[in-house]
Amino acid sequence: MDDYVSIKRAALDYGVVIKEIDADLCEYEVDEAETEKLRAHIRENRVAWARIDPEKVAEMYRKGEIDAMDAVRRYAVILDWETASRCPRRSNSSARVSSGAAWRTGPSEHHQDPQPPSVGGCGAQRSEQEREG
Structure with a gap:
């Protein structure tokens, strides 16, 4: 459309x-x-979807049952798109089911890493050797 x-x-x-x-x-x-x-x-x-184990969501993604948008938007799970593994610091159940008020007021004790993930996966920096390999 x-x-x-x-x-x-x-x-x-x-x-x-x-x-x-x-x-x-x-x-x-x-x-x-x-x-x-x-x-x-x-x-x-909505709440039940957000409480599904992130590892199960990652498996659904690897099997092609859901796509990247589904993982993030429906299940609130951030995956490393290169490896299809979950990003543990960004996919924990306590952060995923925070109330809307918590999201509007900023990071809570559950949001330990407010930095956005880097391109290529989970916020971890890859060495030059890893990038070339």
Whole structure:
């Protein structure tokens, strides 16, 4: 849809169900009843998804059952995309189920590493030899 988001990602990431009317004319419409059902389902399952063991989420990613966006957005797990292993300092259950207020007010005792991960994985710096190898 206007090259911004796919119909699938709209449902997965935003809980919006979009019906295609005419793709050639870029005609779509939000299915309000189905959107409400999907959002209710997301609300009911959000905490349970965030409590799934990060190692299980990493395994689901390695098997191709979920993609990178699913790992982060649905399961709140940050993976090293090169190795498909979880980043332990950024994927712990206590940080993943913090309340919205905690996220808005800044790092809590659960957020021990507020630095963003470096490109290539988990914030660990790789040596020049590792990068060349």
